[in-house]
Amino acid sequence: MASFTSILDNDFYKFTMQHAVVKLFPKAKARYHFINRGHHKFPDGFDVLLKEAVNEMANLKLTKAEKAFFARTCPYIDPTYFDFLQGYRYDPEEIKIFQDGPDLEVIIEGYWYRTILWEVPLMSLICELFYESHGLQRASDVEVIATAKDKIEKYKKLNITIADFGTRRRHSYEVHDMVVRTLKQYGEKTFIGTSNVHLAMKYETKPIGTHAHEWFMFHAAKYGYKMANLLGLEHWSDVYRGDLGIALSDTYTTEVFFQQFDKKLTKLFDGVRHDSGDPLEFTDKVIAHYKKNGINPLSKTIIFSDGLDYEKVERIASYCEGKILHSFGVGTNFTNDVGLKPMNIVIKMTDALPEDDQWTPVIKLSDEPMKHTGDEDSIYIAKKVLMIDDDNA
Numbered sequence: 001m002a003s004f005t006s007i008l009d010n011d012f013y014k015f016t017m018q019h020a021v022v023k024l025f026p027k028a029k030a031r032y033h034f035i036n037r038g039h040h041k042f043p044d045g046f047d048v049l050l051k052e053a054v055n056e057m058a059n060l061k062l063t064k065a066e067k068a069f070f071a072r073t074c075p076y077i078d079p080t081y082f083d084f085l086q087g088y089r090y091d092p093e094e095i096k097i098f099q100d101g102p103d104l105e106v107i108i109e110g111y112w113y114r115t116i117l118w119e120v121p122l123m124s125l126i127c128e129l130f131y132e133s134h135g136l137q138r139a140s141d142v143e144v145i146a147t148a149k150d151k152i153e154k155y156k157k158l159n160i161t162i163a164d165f166g167t168r169r170r171h172s173y174e175v176h177d178m179v180v181r182t183l184k185q186y187g188e189k190t191f192i193g194t195s196n197v198h199l200a201m202k203y204e205t206k207p208i209g210t211h212a213h214e215w216f217m218f219h220a221a222k223y224g225y226k227m228a229n230l231l232g233l234e235h236w237s238d239v240y241r242g243d244l245g246i247a248l249s250d251t252y253t254t255e256v257f258f259q260q261f262d263k264k265l266t267k268l269f270d271g272v273r274h275d276s277g278d279p280l281e282f283t284d285k286v287i288a289h290y291k292k293n294g295i296n297p298l299s300k301t302i303i304f305s306d307g308l309d310y311e312k313v314e315r316i317a318s319y320c321e322g323k324i325l326h327s328f329g330v331g332t333n334f335t336n337d338v339g340l341k342p343m344n345i346v347i348k349m350t351d352a353l354p355e356d357d358q359w360t361p362v363i364k365l366s367d368e369p370m371k372h373t374g375d376e377d378s379i380y381i382a383k384k385v386l387m388i389d390d391d392n393a
Contacts, residue, residue, distance in 0.1 A: 002053055002128035002172065004121055007060040007088070008070070008198035011120045011167050013209035015070075015197065019081045020215075020239045021113045028218065029353035030115050034106035034126070035373065038344030043133050047099035050106075053125045054097070057090040069201045076243040094118065106347070112218070119347045123168040127336070127343050131171060138338035144175055147337055148182040154310055156190045160317050161327045163208040164194040165305055166335030169343055176335045177202075183334070195329070208329065210244045210273075211236060214349040216251035217362040222354035225252060225385045229260040237268055245270035246303050252365045254282060256386050258289050266293050271301030271325070277367025279304055279316050287324055297324040305329035348373045 021028065062070075062085050071082050094110040095118065104126075108118045131138070139147070155162050164183060170176040180199045183191040193206030200207040215236070220228035233247055247269045249257040254277065261272075266289065274282045283302060290297045301324070304316055308330045320326040336342040350373075351359045363374025363382055372379055382388070 001049065002125050002132060003056055004060060004125075004173075006066065006198040007062050007085075007090075008066050008196075008201060009121065009124075009167070009173070010117060010197060011165075011195045011209055012197050012200075012207040013195070013212050014117055014120055015085070016074075016077070016209065016240075016244055017211050017215055018085075018113055018116050019077050020211075020236065021116060022081060022084060023078070023239055024235055025218070025222075025354070026111075026113060027355055028112040028222075029110060029359075030108075030112040030214070030218070030349055031351040031359070032108040032115065032119060032347050033350045034104065034122075035346045035348060036104065037346060040130065040343055040345070041102035042099060042104045042130065043102075046104060046129065046133055047097050049129050049133060050104075050125060051092075051097050053129065054090075054095050054122070055092045057121065058092055060090060062086045062088070066198075066201065070197065073200075073207060076240055088114075088117075090117070095122070108347070112352070116214070120168050123345060123347055124170055124173070126345060127169055128172045130343060131340060136340050138171055138175065138340055141178060144178050144338055145182050148179045148334065149186050151310065151334070152183050152187040152191055155313065156187065158314060158317050160190065160313070161192045162187075162190055162313070163192050163327070163329045164196065164199075164334050165208070165329035165331040166333075167196045169332045169345065170335035171338045171340065171342075175338055179334050180205075192327070210246045211248055213248065213251045213275075213364050214362075216248070217349050217364060218352045218354070220252070220382075221352035221360040221362050225382050226260075228252060229257050230262070230265075233261070233265050233269065237265070242268060246273050246301070247271070248273045248275065249282075250274070250276045250367045252382065252386055253388055254285055254367055256365075256388065258285065261289065263293050266290065266295060271303065273303040273305055273329075275306050275366075276371055277306075279306065279312070280319050282367070283316070283320055283324065290324075298322075299325075301325040301327060303327050303329060305331070307332075309333045346373070350374065 096107040098105040108115050184203045193208040195209050197207045216228045216232040219232040249272045287297045332342045353359050361378040363378045
């Protein structure tokens, strides 16, 4: 049955955000919900299997070797955080799992500094258990390795850099492990790392990531929509002082982001990450923003990470060449290309309690309106406050 063997089997940005939350918002609470975008049907008893796997996670703990690797690799993170992580244990009481026929409901709730680590491993468990419980057979190990090798060799010919971002919706840990091993073996100078800290340690590569949408969603709950991007990035720079300098741009649409991405932040951050909307239009907006602020776009980087495959990467790389630095984070297309349909699921923060006050709904306004998340009333209010017209977003 699907299970975890390392507490570092998680995305790097979860740990970097946890470190920042411990420092800045130790009293904050958060609530997350599972969203079944693909309308997948779960078999009877799936909730029992998932609860068993969740309960087992309480046994995970940071080993001395893992602590040493993490501290050595990330000198910009406070030593006290690694002591904290060494004492951290997953608490299954923070997870509520319900099943009604083929429909699954999962809710995470508790202190933000604790619950922030649940999202990625929970999604991984749901995916792996889904395939197991349906008895779906993937491609053979030989085919998985051959596919990954073929992809990285094609990417090498594009003269780009690329990372694995595939933990959340991977087919299984076994597949993920084989893929990263293959990318490292055959991707010299092209494969630059993985978002998965455990596999980065195992294969002696770089953990990749900065922050996620929830960082800005929380800031909106605490400070309001108009200040969410600005204060989110200010607080990030307060903690990391110039390290981890790729800013996520689409929590409240790219247009709103660049209104708040002032000259100081534009100079301070190394670049931005694209995660929704047309990548070429986004590239034009980013370049125009840098030129407007007197910055050479070739001194900055765009990280593309939205549903990438080879054809999309090739098109983007060709468009960016000679205009702006660029790199790519490939997720499901690396870790769930095994002859089965990848799952379309997410777990998103839905409510935040910044202090001991009241729960506040949080939302995300993607550059693709169909990917907005949150309750309709809050989305309506945010769009009014930010003057967002989806037709022109």
